[in-house]
Amino acid sequence: MPLPTGDVIGILADNLRLRRSVLPLSAKVATKWTEGLGLRHGGDTMLYTGMMYQLIPYIEGLVKAEIKFGDSWLAKYTGLGRKVNRVVNISAFMARPSAAERAVYDQVPINVVHLLRKAGVEFGALFEDDLYSGALAYDLGADEVLLEHARRVHAVFRKRGVKTVITIDPHTTTMLRSVYPKILEGYDIEVRSYLEVLAEKGMAPSMMLSGDVAIHDSCVFARYEGIVDEPRELLAAAGVTIRDPENTGRQTWCCGGPVESLYPAKAAANAEKRVAQLRAAAPDAVTMCPMCFVNLSSAAGDTMRFKDISQYLREAYAS
Amino acid sequence: MTALVNPGLAEELERSDEFNADACMNCGVCSAICPMGVDVQPRKLFRYVLLGMEDRVKAEVEPVFSCLLCKMCEENCPSGVHIAENVRTLRHHIVRTVFGIGRG
Ligand code: SF4
Ligand code: SF4
Numbered sequence: 526m527p528l529p530t531g532d533v534i535g536i537l538a539d540n541l542r543l544r545r546s547v548l549p550l551s552a553k554v555a556t557k558w559t560e561g562l563g564l565r566h567g568g569d570t571m572l573y574t575g576m577m578y579q580l581i582p583y584i585e586g587l588v589k590a591e592i593k594f595g596d597s598w599l600a601k602y603t604g605l606g607r608k609v610n611r612v613v614n615i616s617a618f619m620a621r622p623s624a625a626e627r628a629v630y631d632q633v634p635i636n637v638v639h640l641l642r643k644a645g646v647e648f649g650a651l652f653e654d655d656l657y658s659g660a661l662a663y664d665l666g667a668d669e670v671l672l673e674h675a676r677r678v679h680a681v682f683r684k685r686g687v688k689t690v691i692t693i694d695p696h697t698t699t700m701l702r703s704v705y706p707k708i709l710e711g712y713d714i715e716v717r718s719y720l721e722v723l724a725e726k727g728m729a730p731s732m733m734l735s736g737d738v739a740i741h742d743s744c745v746f747a748r749y750e751g752i753v754d755e756p757r758e759l760l761a762a763a764g765v766t767i768r769d770p771e772n773t774g775r776q777t778w779c780c781g782g783p784v785e786s787l788y789p790a791k792a793a794a795n796a797e798k799r800v801a802q803l804r805a806a807a808p809d810a811v812t813m814c815p816m817c818f819v820n821l822s823s824a825a826g827d828t829m830r831f832k833d834i835s836q837y838l839r840e841a842y843a844s
Numbered sequence: 845m846t847a848l849v850n851p852g853l854a855e856e857l858e859r860s861d862e863f864n865a866d867a868c869m870n871c872g873v874c875s876a877i878c879p880m881g882v883d884v885q886p887r888k889l890f891r892y893v894l895l896g897m898e899d900r901v902k903a904e905v906e907p908v909f910s911c912l913l914c915k916m917c918e919e920n921c922p923s924g925v926h927i928a929e930n931v932r933t934l935r936h937h938i939v940r941t942v943f944g945i946g947r948g
Contacts, residue, residue: 664913666935667945744914779879779914787909795879795912 565649575697582622636835658700695745739806763841782816796824874917
């Protein structure tokens with residue numbers, strides 16, 4: 526029965542079209558991480574979050590609600606869900622993370638700010654104009670919805686005179702770097718992941734770390750963007766002993782996150798397989814994507830610990 | 845069994861310059877290593893596309909949307925099939941023709 530799949534996609538597409546994000550966040554929530562950092566407004570180089578880290582706790586809340594309802598939460602609503610969503614934002618209503626949960630994810634862009642400053646990089650932020658990249662619309666094949674959204678992002682870059690963006694997560698990186706140039710005319714923004722920027726700077730750590738850490742490569746970083754060596758170089762120079770799981774680097778095993786909004790049970794089963802591989806390598810693991818982090822850490826429960834790579838790097842290079 | 849055949853389906857899907865399902869030689873490597881165990885695709889699905897069996901493609905909504913677009917298959921495909929992009933192209937087709945999203 527294809528209806529629920531279509532409805533979930535429809536709701537996500539409606540949100541992107543009407544509310545500029547798959548799950549609309551208030552400007553206050555989306556920009557909370559910038560508070561107290563004294564970030565410059567404007568300039569030609571921008572740190573760009575694509576709202577990914579801010580969105581994940583909301584998506585997680587949504588997925589928890591889905592699991593309660595069964596493998597497809599809109600089975601309860603079918604066609605009705607989408608009609609209601611046009612008027613009332615039911616997805617945000619269903620997903621309300623606590624301030625503590627949000628703070629875990631907001632910490633990542635904060636870490637990146639400190640790391641880039643330490644590396645001597647000059648940059649500003651777009652605050653409420655730092656829009657979602659449209660990655661989910663792209664993945665779901667909703668190309669018309671994506672195009673409309675990508676044009677909005679491009680218009681912001683033009684209006685604000687942005688020439689270079691420094692991204693954090695892999696999905697925003699690949700959208701802005703590899704997808705937008707194919708669909709937008711005259712798009713010539715230079716896009717670099719902060720891991721590439723930091724690796725190129727060759728900074729010396731101010732504090733040496735120790736211990737074994739299993740590395741989980743993001744499929745998008747490793748196979749779409751060829752980012753495999755940079756995280757390893759940065760961690761190794763900081764004294765971390767990297768343990769590669771059975772599937773690693775370009776042969777990494779996906780966390781299951783991309784199908785979470787449609788088939789949460791399947792996503793969870795896949796995450797458990799990956800957790801077993803990582804656990805066999807070391808009890809601590811490092812991720813580079815908020816989707817990997819949330820999927821793998823919830824599949825692992827308290828059997829192992831996950832940390833975003835920015836936590837290790839900030840401790841070593843910018844503490 | 846009869847199948848609704850749309851000989852133009854492969855052509856319609858070729859709107860993406862990366863759609864190259866016809867490069868698939870049916871070796872089965874992709875299905876064997878797929879983390880989601882998506883075994884109907886890309887192999888059989890691509891066959892359906894090549895044969896223009898539109899109703900069969902549309903009946904495969906769940907496998908088409910279960911794909912992670914993780915490119916594990918693509919990394920190991922001996923024929924250089926752009927599997928993830930092909931899956932995305934099939935999704936676009938289904939999203940428009942079955943779910944009615946993005947039209948007009
Ligand atoms: S691995 Fe490539 S050639 Fe082999 S069946 Fe899959 S798509 Fe076809
Ligand atoms: S891209 Fe899709 S079909 Fe290929 S290995 Fe990943 S989940 Fe399986």
